[in-house]
Amino acid sequence: MAVDAGVGIVLTSPKGDRLEYMIRLHFLATNNMAVYEALIHGLKIASELGARCLYIRDDSELVVDQVMKEASCRDEKMVTYYDEVQKLKEKFDGLELHHVLRRGNLATDFLAKLASNREHTPPRVFVNNAHELLIKLAKAPTPASDAAHAEPVAEPTVGTKMGTPDLKVAMLEPSWMMPFLDYLLQDTLPVNATEARCLARSAKIFVVIEEELHKRSPSGILHKCIPTDQGRELLLEIHADICSHHAAPRSLVGKAFRQGSY
Known part of the structure; x- marks a missing residue:
């Protein structure tokens, strides 16, 4: 190994x-x-x-x-x-x-x-x-999956006083990749004519492989497209974590591209 x-x-x-x-x-x-x-x-x-x-x-x-x-x-x-x-x-x-x-x-x-x-x-x-295998291996069962088989909790009866639950709601921002995937997989374009033309023109450098979006670089190398949140994590890791690459924004993004992500 x-x-x-x-x-x-x-x-x-x-x-x-x-x-x-x-x-x-x-x-x-x-x-x-x-x-x-x-x-x-x-x-x-x-x-x-x-x-x-x-x-x-x-x-x-x-x-x-x-x-x-x-x-x-x-x-x-x-x-x-x-x-x-x-x-x-x-x-x-x-x-x-x-x-x-x-x-x-x-x-x-x-x-x-x-x-x-x-x-x-x-x-x-x-x-x-x-940076990762080209295959996806089956994951081992986790405690969370075992919890799905636990006995259900009885619902409170009428008149029972309940406290206010502490909820944490995560707002998910729409992925920038979805319009390209919709167009390349389903030939779906935005209703706005200007946006549709821009999307169709920009989509020429993208390709879908195994239902994943990739961007074709001028040299012919395919870069795997990642969501915005993963992109932020990657840049943070390059900038201040294991790579310790304290550089200007343009150089930082360029290093991320060279690692095969877009």
Whole structure:
């Protein structure tokens, strides 16, 4: 199990054009988890670029055998990763995954080492930061869920004197992402003609993946869109917490972008 690992992805077109990606993983990950992370990232990028058929080479024989249904998955994480890959396979007309020796996969291995060591990014290589797994694991039961099965409290009878409850009401502000999600998923625009034109024009740089909104940067990297409250927490963490990045607002927001959030 390693922290601050990295993966490399190389996409090659039939004409020989290459796109190279480095993704820095800021969480604990085994070698097989890192391989699955690279595979899923690569499938999503290829889908966004309009690829319909993929021939994938990887040096993890276990992951290749699992994806091609030649080996079973027993670990919960591996099963969840496998299910995610199967969902993404439906976006392509053809997809083959083949095992190669590490010496036959030197380009991606080189990028993965650069990403893992947090070294300088080579020219014409896209880099991104991943701060959480691409999969969602089932959560263990919590005390709150157990409380749902507790015996119901009897309601007071008529004439019973009741005190005034101490209520704390949280006012939720509407998410800035909802208009874009409504337009991209349901083709719904605001009633106001001016607002509708602005939204349709701005939505061209956004894309929905697995019902989550992402913004496409000029370099082609996808930034995961987050609600305003999470954005404030991220900026606060960068500014004064673990990163201790005391900088001007423009630099602070730019660092958040480079961490893969928008």
